[in-house]
Amino acid sequence: MTARGSRRLDKTGIVQIAASLGVSPSTVSRALRPETAHLVREDRRKKILDLAEKQHFLPNVGARMLRKGVNMSLTVVVPLDENIFFSEFYGRFLAGTLHAAAARGWGVQICTLQRKEGRSFREAMQHLALNSSGLIYLAEPLSPADVQELKGYRRPFVLTKSALPPVVSAADVGVPVVGVDNIAGARSAASLLLQLGHRKIGLLLGPAGSRDAHERRQGYLEMLEKAGARPRPEWIHEGAFSAESGRVGLNKLLKTAERPTAVCCANDEIAFGAINAAHVAGLKCPDDLSVVGFDDGIWATACQPALTTIRQPLADMAERSVGLIVEAAASPGRLNRAMLDEMPAPMMIRESTRPVRVSDRK
Amino acid sequence: MTARGSRRLDKTGIVQIAASLGVSPSTVSRALRPETAHLVREDRRKKILDLAEKQHFLPNVGARMLRKGVNMSLTVVVPLDENIFFSEFYGRFLAGTLHAAAARGWGVQICTLQRKEGRSFREAMQHLALNSSGLIYLAEPLSPADVQELKGYRRPFVLTKSALPPVVSAADVGVPVVGVDNIAGARSAASLLLQLGHRKIGLLLGPAGSRDAHERRQGYLEMLEKAGARPRPEWIHEGAFSAESGRVGLNKLLKTAERPTAVCCANDEIAFGAINAAHVAGLKCPDDLSVVGFDDGIWATACQPALTTIRQPLADMAERSVGLIVEAAASPGRLNRAMLDEMPAPMMIRESTRPVRVSDRK
């Protein structure tokens, strides 16, 4: 694409090549594109391609997009954080998006919301990624007011459930919401520990206000209460999704009169922190304390012991999100589908859980 | 942008809004853009904005780009690997690129090379990211033949030095090459250990064929030979940039007749592996063995002990790369500058190094 203000004296790209070779611009255009090259006689096509390469021809993307009326490109919106891609969620979701989009011949752009103080969500979105055909929102969690502003939004849009506030029903958002089935995942984590004979089970939860934390807490409590193993209030700790929170939380639980024999952790990092704190306190995992995480991040297999965890199928979520964007982009101007797509969260049983010892039973 | 094949019966966007309000499309275009909105009378501007919102108007990016002749978007080319963003190099470089581009009002796209068997590098590049104004190449390392094909390349392009083969002079590539000063960094790692009194220093190197590994080996050896502390051949291990390689390498070193009291590791992961292997062998780091890494990745501070390492300033490299792309895009069609920009690699002294014990001196 030529620089602005540099008025061309000679003809533009394709027209200039056509003039040089004595053919029409249509022929040059056909020769240059893989999907129409076969319509041009081989010897002529070669000449066109050779001259194009010699003159370093690059097609004008604006002209192409205007004429074809097609823009196969989507944007992933992420938080502005220098460590953002090291997170299992963002790093793997982005890699999955890249893969899923490439498989469809679509491009991926990435940007941040850049929401200034006092501006509404709608205002922030107004000039966001105008050069793409759809948005996958992975950025800062939205408030209930933000979610309201999504109603009636016409651009193809997918929201990850993690960005929803706990109190909002996903199906009422007015856009597709993709996420993991936290409740079922948490239930199966608790269920595993129950099956292993544990009855004194602690919970190391995530932050208040987090959709994932909220749903995982719900899943743990439902299963434990149903089994008559409702954790004592002092066996429940709420904190950030971090190893430090896990350490603090476990130390708190270990100080109780009758410590738990197992803990459910709301994410893998909390679990790592808990395992570390147990080790420091002289407890062996899983001999003295079973630990279950949630995420199945890259370190879940590498840590000692390898972590039993609930897998968050991020590549599947990415694949689903891209599919929804491509589908919505095929009929532009329509309302987004109001739907919730929850991926199942399989259990990965590894080394950090074992049956409760007889002496540990209550 | 309308879907292809869907012939509009009514007028297009701006023209349709103009017709509805009885103004000219020029006025609507001015009202809709922040930079020209002030030219339109306020009451009229409000009417235009209200109608645009009611009709869910989105500007046609193809038409804009064609008419303005501007495309402020760059593409980062990465390997196709589901774990790619967890790597310190890729994760932090991408985050840095996002930040640097946003600061300049540029967009970031991300894609993979998708190079099929038997195709040349030039062929793979030919249809790559045609909708952006420049490329930052972070993908698979190039062969000397690949590098030759970059000569004469006209699109704005930046290559990270990590992608260069060891034998190629960076300044001869014909495009800007951005990297870290590996040699100086490696020298300072070796120098630190020498200053701490170590004279029996082992090397856990990266893979043959890697530019970074090649340069770091050179830096270590230059400094150690100069100090008369050239490592014995059996104190040098070459392997992948991985924790496993570090473990294997250190175990090999520990089996030698007179084990080193310190090791230089060609990246942080090798260092983690070495620390782990030392621990398993009953050695304390840094009491019994000092370890220096290279990268200063996100785990360097979190591991036990915190790692002394050479910092690879990836955010600076990203900032520099984006600046070079934006600068080159300002004069399209010109040859890329043949240049090498090496960032200094500062030393981060933490807990994994200490002065050699008197009894350990030779």
Place this chain on the structure above:
DNA sequence: ACCGTGCATGACAACGTTTGCATTGCAAGA
């Protein structure tokens, strides 16, 4: 009253590629 200036607005052509439809030439078959 007249003239000059500035503001708001409109007209118009341009940006560069692509595609639908028309044309032409050539080969094959009747």
Place this chain on the structure above:
DNA sequence: TCTTGCAATGCAAACGTTGTCATGCACGGT
């Protein structure tokens, strides 16, 4: 020899926005 079908190619319009230049009107100064 004539007709028909097909491959290759060209013409012309289209895609939607915006920059540049022109114009009209209101206001202030002489």
